Amino acid sequence: MAVNPWQPPYDHHAAAAPGAGEPQTTYGITEEIEGDARLKNVVETAVGNWNTVLREVGAQGDLIKRGTQSWPSEPDAAAIQLSLGEVTNPFGLGGGLTTPDCGGPDGNVCKETVTFDRETIRDLDEDSGVHLVAHELGHALGLDHSKYPVADDEVMSQEGTMGVAPPTKPTQEEARAVLALYGGSAS
Numbered sequence: 001m002a003v004n005p006w007q008p009p010y011d012h013h014a015a016a017a018p019g020a021g022e023p024q025t026t027y028g029i030t031e032e033i034e035g036d037a038r039l040k041n042v043v044e045t046a047v048g049n050w051n052t053v054l055r056e057v058g059a060q061g062d063l064i065k066r067g068t069q070s071w072p073s074e075p076d077a078a079a080i081q082l083s084l085g086e087v088t089n090p091f092g093l094g095g096g097l098t099t100p101d102c103g104g105p106d107g108n109v110c111k112e113t114v115t116f117d118r119e120t121i122r123d124l125d126e127d128s129g130v131h132l133v134a135h136e137l138g139h140a141l142g143l144d145h146s147k148y149p150v151a152d153d154e155v156m157s158q159e160g161t162m163g164v165a166p167p168t169k170p171t172q173e174e175a176r177a178v179l180a181l182y183g184g185s186a187s
C-alpha cells in the first residue's frame with residue numbers, strides 16, 4: 001500500500017451532520033460572497049470539485065452541502081463558514097482558517113471559519129480563486145499540507161503554483177483521506 005503523502009488527520013475537521021445516513025458536512029457563505037456572482041461561482045465550483053472527486057472514491061452523495069447544523073454557541077451556523085476579511089501573513093496567501101468552536105469526544109470536531117483576503121481573492125483569475133478555496137476547504141475538511149515530494153496536481157500542496165496551472169480539484173488520494181475522516185468507505 002502506498003504511503004499516504006498527506007498528514008491526515010489534521011488536528012481538527014468540520015463536523016459531520018448528526019444523524020445523516022451518509023457522511024455530510026455543511027458550508028455557508030456570507031452575504032458579501034452571496035452578492036458577488038463571480039466569487040460565489042468560484043466557491044461553488046470549488047465545493048463541487050471536492051464533491052465530484054469524493055464521489056469518484058466512494059461517497060454516496062455530496063459530502064459538502066450548503067446548510068446549517070446545530071452548535072451550542074450559534075444554533076444555525078454551517079460547519080464550514082466562508083467569509084471575506086483582511087488576511088495578512090508572511091507568505092502572501094489569500095486565506096486563513098480559525099477554529100472557534102470545537103467539540104466531540106476528542107474535541108476535534110469543529111465549526112470552522114475560513115476567511116479569504118478580500119483584495120487578494122478578487123484579483124485572482126478564476127482557476128487561482130478556485131484553487132485557493134479548494135485548498136482552504138481541504139483544511140476545513142481535515143487535511144494538512146502535502147508532504148514532500150508533492151505532485152503538481154495536489155490541491156493541498158503548500159508549494160507556490162508559479163509556472164504551473166494551479167490544481168482546481170483534489171486528487172483521488174486527497175479525497176480518500178477526507179472520506180476516511182468522515183467515516184465513509186473509500187473505494
Ligand SMILES: [Zn+2]
Nearest residue numbers: 135139145158
Ligand atoms: Zn494551506
